[in-house]
Structure formats: structure tokens, C-alpha cells
Amino acid sequence: MPAAVIIGAQWGDEGKGKATDLLAGRIDYVVKFNGGNNAGHTVVIGDEKYALHLLPSGILTDGVTPVIANGVVIDIEVLFGELEALSARGVDVSKLLISANAHVITHYHRTLDKVTERFLGKRQIGTTGRGIGPTYADKINRVGIRIQDLFDENILRQKVEAALDQKNHLLVKVFNRRAITVDEIVDDLLSYAERLRPMVADTALVLHEALERGETVLFEGGQATMLDVDHGTYPFVTSSNATSGGAATGAGIGPNRIDRVIGIVKAYTTRVGAGPFPTELFDESGEFLRKTGFEFGTTTGRPRRCGWYDAPIARYTARINGVTDFVMTKLDVLTGLERIPVCVAYDVDGERFDELPVSQSDFHHATPIYEEFPGWSEDITGARTFQDLPENAQKYVLAIEAMSGARISAIGVGPGRDAIVVRHDLLD
Numbered sequence: 001m002p003a004a005v006i007i008g009a010q011w012g013d014e015g016k017g018k019a020t021d022l023l024a025g026r027i028d029y030v031v032k033f034n035g036g037n038n039a040g041h042t043v044v045i046g047d048e049k050y051a052l053h054l055l056p057s058g059i060l061t062d063g064v065t066p067v068i069a070n071g072v073v074i075d076i077e078v079l080f081g082e083l084e085a086l087s088a089r090g091v092d093v094s095k096l097l098i099s100a101n102a103h104v105i106t107h108y109h110r111t112l113d114k115v116t117e118r119f120l121g122k123r124q125i126g127t128t129g130r131g132i133g134p135t136y137a138d139k140i141n142r143v144g145i146r147i148q149d150l151f152d153e154n155i156l157r158q159k160v161e162a163a164l165d166q167k168n169h170l171l172v173k174v175f176n177r178r179a180i181t182v183d184e185i186v187d188d189l190l191s192y193a194e195r196l197r198p199m200v201a202d203t204a205l206v207l208h209e210a211l212e213r214g215e216t217v218l219f220e221g222g223q224a225t226m227l228d229v230d231h232g233t234y235p236f237v238t239s240s241n242a243t244s245g246g247a248a249t250g251a252g253i254g255p256n257r258i259d260r261v262i263g264i265v266k267a268y269t270t271r272v273g274a275g276p277f278p279t280e281l282f283d284e285s286g287e288f289l290r291k292t293g294f295e296f297g298t299t300t301g302r303p304r305r306c307g308w309y310d311a312p313i314a315r316y317t318a319r320i321n322g323v324t325d326f327v328m329t330k331l332d333v334l335t336g337l338e339r340i341p342v343c344v345a346y347d348v349d350g351e352r353f354d355e356l357p358v359s360q361s362d363f364h365h366a367t368p369i370y371e372e373f374p375g376w377s378e379d380i381t382g383a384r385t386f387q388d389l390p391e392n393a394q395k396y397v398l399a400i401e402a403m404s405g406a407r408i409s410a411i412g413v414g415p416g417r418d419a420i421v422v423r424h425d426l427l428d
Helices: 016-024 076-088 107-123 132-140 147-151 153-174 182-190 193-199 203-212 245-251 284-292 311-321 360-364 391-404
Strands: 003-008 029-032 041-045 048-052 065-068 097-099 217-220 260-266 269-271 305-307 325-329 339-348 351-353 367-374 407-412 420-422
Touching: 003 016, 003 311, 016 217, 016 260, 016 325, 016 407, 029 203, 065 203, 097 193, 097 203, 107 132, 107 153, 107 182, 147 153, 147 193, 153 182, 203 217, 203 245, 217 245, 260 311, 284 305, 311 339, 311 391, 325 391, 339 391, 367 391, 391 407
Parallel strands: 003 217, 003 260, 029 065, 029 217, 065 097, 260 325, 325 407
Antiparallel strands: 041 048, 269 305, 339 351, 339 367, 407 420
């Protein structure tokens, strides 16, 4: 049985939650391996809509063990808020496991995130202000707080003192904010300790033993490849590795355990926050995609920037992640368009680039070279086989597949849980 990784193959918000949910009935563990509550998954089950920010999507499926692994940064207040909200709606959350090595987002991380972003002015990155970046920075600087530290008050206090010794100087002298006391942080974190204790485990060992037993483990990436701190549009990126390689370090498994890499792409492209976006639309076409696709952030509510499908980005993410299968979502949003442009290459000062330019400056100034495809007007939300799709929709999918570097194995045709066309088995 495979270990599979699901990753976003654009700038996030591609519909990874739906893809995870599609597979959840066949898997034993769903693992969140990076990021925090700075991104969200929306899953629709019947008439119910669930917005998840920190929890793995598999928590909605009976029989699946959801895991928050060591590569995640955890806002504990958000964690319990999500758990309580799901429990109130009848979802069993008792199987959740949390890595003892995951880092904790504190009040001072959130404060620093917000004031630093404001301080940048026109150079703002577009952070969500939820403390993700400062928490990862503390992790790398070796002054972070881990989940396991909440169970030893002396160690916790020492670590908070060390962190605040530097940060209070920054808050008071640079940002003109009040100093944060050690006691308020320690008391807040300790208030969660006993509720957390039953959930905490050596998750790397748990996952290793599950794979040894032949169970299926699905690793669910937050954000997306183009937001990866190493491989994305730096510095307009997240603070973690959102690519398939991040699953190995972020969950504590060997890379040779990964059998499948499933990349999620929209039938068009969106992104939230600042940074280059070659196919971005500023006209009625962009507004059509935003309104029809309801392109507003699950976590922030911010309107997403919208543009046409970018094939060079898909090829790049296929290569970086070793994508074996793509899942295309939101094909139904394109219904009603007479012509559908697809970016096949870029023009940079008269030079054609069939792949992403190495230089960020070149990418920022890239002009898309489009190929247009005929659209369709038929309602496709009821399609369940590829043959059910209109001929032009089939041709669009096949053209995208040929450009993108891996097969398109499933196609989302609506927001519902079952509104999907499966062409190939994602786990085979």
C-alpha cells in the first residue's frame, strides 16, 4: 500500500482538501506536514461545508487517523477552536495525534508578524499575520517553543525568557509596542497542557510502524509549490517547504517511502498576497473567474487574484515534486466562456521562455504567450466520467495534460464531495 503526498501545484487554494477527501475512504492516516493556520481547506459533504485551517482534511472521514506532524507550527488556541467546532457538529476528533516536536505559535509571534508587515510598507509580503513566519524563524534560530515543552514548566519558562529577552527590545525600541511578560506567555501555554497531553505522540514512529504494517498514509501539504520557501516566488512565499520533499522532513519519514505524488491544479490560476503572477487578469475575465469560482480566501476572506492556466508553472511543479498525477479542480468554473486562453510560454523583453526564468526579476516582467481553446456552454456538474464532459471540455483537459508534465487523473466539476471525474486510480 502506498505513501502518497498531496501538494498544491500553483500558489495555493487549488482544492487540496477535496482531493484528500476523495482518497480518505481508502487511507488509514492523513498527515499535515508543513505550515500552520495560515491556509485553509474547504470540504463540502452533502449540504455541509467545513472550513479547516490547521487540522488535516482526513479528520472528516471515519476510520482515518489525522496527524499534525513535526513540520507544522501550531496555534493552540486555533487548534482547540477547530476541534470544538467540529465536535459540536458531530465529527469525531478523538483520534487526532500531534507531534511532540511541532513548534508552537505564541502571542509574541502573532504580534511581531503584524507589526513587521506594517513596518515594511510598500515592501509588504502579504503575510496573514498569524505568526507563522516568526515561529519558523525562531525554529531555525533555535529559540522556538515545542509542544513537548508545555509539559515541563521549568524548561518552558527558560525558553520563553530567552525568546523575549531579544523580542521585547525589538517590540519596545523599534515598533513602539509594550513589552510582553514571561508570565503571560507561560501561563497561557500551560493552560492547554493537560488537554493536549492525550494527543501528543512520537508521530514519526507511529507513521513508520503504520507503513511497516502496509497501511496507507497520505501526506497533505499546506500552501503550494509556488509558495515554497526554497522553490517558490521568493520572498513572496510561505515560511516552510510546501513541496513533496517537505513531507519527508516535515513528518519524519524517509523519502524512499513515498510512492505517489499528487499535484493539485485549478483549471485556471489564483494567488493571494503580493508577488509576481504572469497570467493575472485585471478585466472582466478576472472578475468572472473570481465571482464564478467564489475566489475568496478560506482563512482570510481576501479576494484572490485570478488568471488563466499557466502551463510552465505546472511543468515546473511536476519536476520539482516528482508529480505522478495531477488532479484538476474547478473545471466547471470555465463553463460559459467562448474562448479559454492558456499560457504556454513567456515573453521577457522579446525572448521566449518555455520554462520559468531563473531570475525572479525576469519572471516578474514576464508576459504570457497564450494559446486559445474553444469553450463550452453545457452544465458539467453532473459529469462522472470523462465521456460525460462536452467535447471541448475534454479537449481542454487533454491539451492541459500534454503541457503539464504528468497525467490528469481526476477532474473536479463542482463543489460537492462527489462532483469529480476519475480517469485513473490515484493510488495505483
